[in-house]
Amino acid sequence: MTSAWRRVAAIAAKDLTAERRAKANVVAVASLGALILLVFGFAVGPDAATLRATAAGILWLAVLFSGVLVFHRSYQIELEGGALETLLLYPADRWEIFAGKLLANICVVLLVEAVVMPLAVIFYNIAVPHTWPALLSVVILGTLGFVTLGTFYAAMASRARSREVLLPLLLFPMLVPVLLAASEGSAALLGGDAMGDAGAWLRLLIAFDIIFILASLLVFEHIIEA
Amino acid sequence: MTARAYPSELAPRSSFLSWRALAWIAPIALVAAQLFGLLNSPPDRDMGHLQKIMYVHVPAAWNAFIAFFVVLVASVRYLWTKEERHDLLAASAAEAGAVLTALTLMLGSIWGRPTWGVWWTWDARLTSTAVLLMIFVSYLALRAFTEDPERRARWSAAVGIFGALNVPIVYMSVRWWRTLHQVQSSPSTVEPAYAWGLRLNAIAVLLLLIYFIAKRYEIAHLERLLEERRDQEALAQEPAHA
Amino acid sequence: MTSASISERASDFGTRSSSAVSLSGITRRFGHKWALRGIELDVGAGELVVIQGPNGGGKSTLLRVIATAIAPTGGSGRILGLDLKREASGIRQRTAMLGSSNGHYEDLSARENLRFAARMLGVRQPEERIAVVLTHVGLSQDADERVRSFSSGMQRRLALGRTMLQEPQLLLLDEPFNALDADGAVLVNDLIAGVRQRGGTAVVVLHDLARLTWTPSVSYTMLRGRLT
Numbered sequence: 051m052t053s054a055w056r057r058v059a060a061i062a063a064k065d066l067t068a069e070r071r072a073k074a075n076v077v078a079v080a081s082l083g084a085l086i087l088l089v090f091g092f093a094v095g096p097d098a099a100t101l102r103a104t105a106a107g108i109l110w111l112a113v114l115f116s117g118v119l120v121f122h123r124s125y126q127i128e129l130e131g132g133a134l135e136t137l138l139l140y141p142a143d144r145w146e147i148f149a150g151k152l153l154a155n156i157c158v159v160l161l162v163e164a165v166v167m168p169l170a171v172i173f174y175n176i177a178v179p180h181t182w183p184a185l186l187s188v189v190i191l192g193t194l195g196f197v198t199l200g201t202f203y204a205a206m207a208s209r210a211r212s213r214e215v216l217l218p219l220l221l222f223p224m225l226v227p228v229l230l231a232a233s234e235g236s237a238a239l240l241g242g243d244a245m246g247d248a249g250a251w252l253r254l255l256i257a258f259d260i261i262f263i264l265a266s267l268l269v270f271e272h273i274i275e276a
Numbered sequence: 277m278t279a280r281a282y283p284s285e286l287a288p289r290s291s292f293l294s295w296r297a298l299a300w301i302a303p304i305a306l307v308a309a310q311l312f313g314l315l316n317s318p319p320d321r322d323m324g325h326l327q328k329i330m331y332v333h334v335p336a337a338w339n340a341f342i343a344f345f346v347v348l349v350a351s352v353r354y355l356w357t358k359e360e361r362h363d364l365l366a367a368s369a370a371e372a373g374a375v376l377t378a379l380t381l382m383l384g385s386i387w388g389r390p391t392w393g394v395w396w397t398w399d400a401r402l403t404s405t406a407v408l409l410m411i412f413v414s415y416l417a418l419r420a421f422t423e424d425p426e427r428r429a430r431w432s433a434a435v436g437i438f439g440a441l442n443v444p445i446v447y448m449s450v451r452w453w454r455t456l457h458q459v460q461s462s463p464s465t466v467e468p469a470y471a472w473g474l475r476l477n478a479i480a481v482l483l484l485l486i487y488f489i490a491k492r493y494e495i496a497h498l499e500r501l502l503e504e505r506r507d508q509e510a511l512a513q514e515p516a517h518a
Numbered sequence: 519m520t521s522a523s524i525s526e527r528a529s530d531f532g533t534r535s536s537s538a539v540s541l542s543g544i545t546r547r548f549g550h551k552w553a554l555r556g557i558e559l560d561v562g563a564g565e566l567v568v569i570q571g572p573n574g575g576g577k578s579t580l581l582r583v584i585a586t587a588i589a590p591t592g593g594s595g596r597i598l599g600l601d602l603k604r605e606a607s608g609i610r611q612r613t614a615m616l617g618s619s620n621g622h623y624e625d626l627s628a629r630e631n632l633r634f635a636a637r638m639l640g641v642r643q644p645e646e647r648i649a650v651v652l653t654h655v656g657l658s659q660d661a662d663e664r665v666r667s668f669s670s671g672m673q674r675r676l677a678l679g680r681t682m683l684q685e686p687q688l689l690l691l692d693e694p695f696n697a698l699d700a701d702g703a704v705l706v707n708d709l710i711a712g713v714r715q716r717g718g719t720a721v722v723v724l725h726d727l728a729r730l731t732w733t734p735s736v737s738y739t740m741l742r743g744r745l746t
Binding site: 224251 | 355407411413414418421431435437438439441442450452456
């Protein structure tokens with residue numbers, strides 16, 4: 051079992067190294083996230099109250115739209131030099147490939163969020179509450195759900211025709227629970243969470259994450275080999 | 277020892293012979309059930325005869341769920357056995373389900389207009405159904421964009437299973453979301469006066485659903501048979517030159 | 519969801535199957551086009567088999583099926599005594615393939631590519647092995663340069679190096695001499711010799727026999743999906 055985890059770590063490290071080398075990519079993705087925040091701000095209008103009310107939702111949209119680019123790239127490096135076939139020929143179980151890529155993608159998306167979220171705080175005049183640890187949990191669990199499905203669906207979409215439209219088309223309907231839980235949970239915590247709603251949304255995120263991480267690990271071998 | 281079992285008989289499976297009768301039974305049942313609903317139950321207190329749209333809207337919704345369930349089961353069976361017929365059934369059910377879901381949404385919207393004055397309301401059930409439609413649509417889009425049959429079957433199965441797993445989660449999360457922000461009431465479906473009308477219509481739509489799925493499956497099955505025949509002929513043809 | 523078990527590894531030291539490759543009725547299609555049309559092939563252990571033929575004949579596809587990179591549409595086979603479909607993981611452990619594309623991560627250096635391969639293969643004392651391999655293929659000087667900057671010859675040599683990390687029982691080479699100069703060709707021939715010295719088998723797809731120093735045990739031609 052330990053050799054499997056070593057391989058998972060090797061795959062994650064390899065993906066992260068490749069990502070670091072193509073420096074332009076993370077910067078570009080984070081820039082896109084910032085841009086979306088700005089553009090939404092224009093669309094919603096400068097009224098401070100409106101901005102604060104919609105901040106959580108817009109923030110998560112910015113993360114979603116810029117995040118899909120991360121998933122594409124994760125498979126791009128495999129398709130470029132014909133590395134995928136070589137990867138599939140190592141004596142490794144298929145779930146290890148998914149787990150390794152999942153770990154790497156989580157790191158990259160968290161990095162992007164580390165840029166985009168402070169910017170949202172600035173643009174939308176968000177007051178960071180004392181409940182910020184709970185807020186952090188919402189962010190991490192929401193990101194986990196997002197990246198799990200993103201890594202899974204990108205394994206297919208990146209190799210299909212019309213991949214730019216196919217990945218969002220497949221991914222976004224599936225992410226509705228995550229989007230709702232993350233924005234509502236964030237919004238509740240930002241507003242002091244008088245009703246204690248955040249707890250319910252956190253539990254939903256945990257259940258979602260567990261279900262889809264397990265499902266992805268089980269089904270990945272069927273989609274990566276085809 | 278092939279990786280997948282291709283249908284080898286030209287005639288469809290005998291268990292399906294009975295479904296052809298539904299071609300005329302189902303529409304008759306639907307008309308009868310609609311008449312029952314229209315004539316039998318009193319107009320709603322608030323909405324008047326507009327309430328009767330529920331007799332198509334609700335059965336359509338229920339049967340969309342049934343179709344989605346078929347997609348789930350067929351997808352799992354495909355991944356388990358790699359037999360292509362399960363993939364064809366899943367695809368047929370997905371198409372029928374997509375149509376029913378779109379119908380549910382349209383009727384919901386049509387009902388909403390005179391009632392609330394708007395074409396769309398972010399009502400929990402309507403919104404969840406819209407998400408469900410998008411999941412079906414993305415499933416069909418994936419199939420359209422994937423040409424190799426085995427890859428298409430495997431990928432669709434994965435997407436079908438994941439989509440089905442998510443349906444209850446979507447409905448739950450959207451409902452919570454709507455209870456947080458004050459919401460208008462949904463059309464009543466629990467009053468006993470409407471119950472029989474709904475049940476009869478649900479069964480009639482179910483018969484129609486079975487017919488559509490079976491017919492679609494038969495067409496897909498024959499298409500694959502034809503393709504398979506052509507492929508096998510192509511395989512036998514090319515001679516090797518010394 | 520099982521990888522090769524310990525008992526399979528133990529069998530490495532036990533009986534060697536006398537047949538390295540045994541294929542029966544193998545077919546493979548892509549969409550509606552048949553790449554393999556009923557392949558029958560038997561390769562004994564220790565042999566050097568050469569497959570020639572024009573482009574598009576299916577040679578690469580056949581090699582990929584043997585390597586278990588793709589599954590056949592129909593037919594059955596045993597590779598190194600293991601079932602082609604059910605024991606693919608065990609086959610992969612003992613087989614190394616150099617495909618038509620090099621399979622590198624272009625933003626990583628040569629050393630990093632080999633390090634990744636070594637970790638995935640479970641190579642013992644990886645850093646030493648990698649250093650040895652890099653020297654052997656003549657890439658020690660460029661070891662820390664990104665593969666993106668390599669010429670096609672260098673990339674091919676790196677791919678050869680990756681194959682050398684493995685010490686396989688069955689070596690599959692698809693146009694190995696492509697993009698290689700005379701020195702590179704020596705590497706390929708050495709690689710084949712090394713495998714056979716250990717009692718392993720080599721199946722090589724080639725256009726041009728001239729660069730191969732060894733006499734093949736058997737030669738096949740592949741045309742339009744069939745072997746002759």
